[in-house]
Amino acid sequence: MRPEHFSIPAGGNAVGASCWTVPGAVATVLLHPATAVTQGFYASFAGYLARSGFNVVTYDYRGTGRSRPRSLRGFRVTMSAWIDEDVALVTRWAEARFPGLPLLAVGHSVGGHAIGLSPETAKLRAAVLVASHAGATHTVRGVAERWRVRFVLRVLAPLLCGVFGYMPGRRIGLGEDLPRGVMLQWAGWTALPRYFFDDPAVDAARRMARVTAPLLVLGFDDDPWANPQAVDMLASHLVNAPVHRNTVRPREAGVPAIGHMGFFRRRCEAVLWKEVAAWLLLHAQQAHPAHASR
Template sequence: MVQQTVQFASGNGQPLAGILFHADNIAHNTAVLICGGTGFLQKYYAPLATWLADKGYTVLTFDYQGIGASRHTPLKQCHARLQDWGTDDIPAAVDFLLGYTGLSQVVLVGHSAGGQMLGVMHNHAKVAKVVAIAGSTGHVVNMRPEFARQAKFMFNVYMPINNLLFGYTKLKRIKWGEDLPRHVARQWAQWCTAGHYVKTAIDRGDIAVDYHADITQPITVIHADDDDIANDANVAEFLSLYPHAQKNVYTLNPKEQGFNSIGHNLIFRPSHQALWDLVLREIQLL
């Protein structure tokens, strides 16, 4: 299996770091782009990418601008916005992967935010299908009360204070993921507080394009019923943004699947590899 470090430019010119995974001496028949969630490094998805590559798929992971290997300045000097990940970074990753493989479309496997941006991607037609793992609007009002209180504190108190004091948001110290550029954190709070996620930025005039009504390709959401963020209400709200898409939802119960928990992100861990067959099946159902 080949694992190759690559670099390509985002749509706004920022250099992005990625890793290609594919089997030795095999034709590139299906391209899979794995787009991470907010605050997750691409290395978190390497086990799934390796597993898919061993099965014959060409897979690309990457870090968004301001995150991991795609962070080239101190975070307080980083001006990346959450919307840039959807309008510039993911489209650039799609084009890079298609240029590498010579194919015309990719399957986008997105975790949380990584599967929620298709409606602002100018090259959305180059995505054959979205498999959105824990994909939802993350709307705070639909969360379990105890978790909603934590989210409101983080969005309304912790993030603004961090941005004021440090110029970025320190998430590592509270175990909510990687530290975030201040504008990424600010928009994340806005989108999850107002609901309708990226449509919030469109309604505010922050994003001048809106392709949600143009999307007709399949969108499958895979989420767990112990996920406080991608719960039933937020998944339904997310899918409602795509009125003409083909939609499918799998709701996993941890106990029925043989796990104590799945939550928002455990499906990507090797400990939960038994769930990857479902992801593979959805990739194959084009």
């Protein structure tokens, strides 16, 4: 099954997206990506969900992948704008494209932040947060990794953004290039003791308290970043949502390692993808109280 590729207008820019459309689909799943990760990384997982009976929509945040302009120099967008604007744009597009079908979401890392913070989450029947955590650097597991992350975010990122006008992640082996505003806002949050919960402009605690949809929060015990402490820092603010937490050991899933990125690799299909698809199907078929009057 091949997806349809298209662009969603976003002011003077566009968000590049892909859609797997399934005849007789039970629901539509939105897949919110991680930072510096393009939608192609999620294609295998999206195809699996499509074969399981879901329409699936993937996309790239503005400034990345197929949503990247010709030049990132001077391109103005922040991580907050990704969460507030890009997520809303894609959610509304999917709602219009597949009217009447339940909406579900899977968010990877910052994609899980988007589920927690976006007002559009009120439209979701349920959602899955994968390796999503409050990214304060003091929670990173391992002294060497913690200092490496601090150096990249607090020293290297401001320097390179100043020189190039954007974060040249590809040149230094750190994933995709990122717009300057995204990189610097993210780096600033990671230096705060409670991540963006300490940024009054985000108002994260109040916004997360609005979420009432059932959430499956997945972490992996070999992930140095989204470790239990960091996941707890995020998930503890979802005070009005039914949250099911699951910290997976790779051996339980029949794989040697998962880490921060491994859930979306094919080796996790037999166990973890199957379990997530079943969880999404269950909640797609159950009306959530927030949607009862819709």
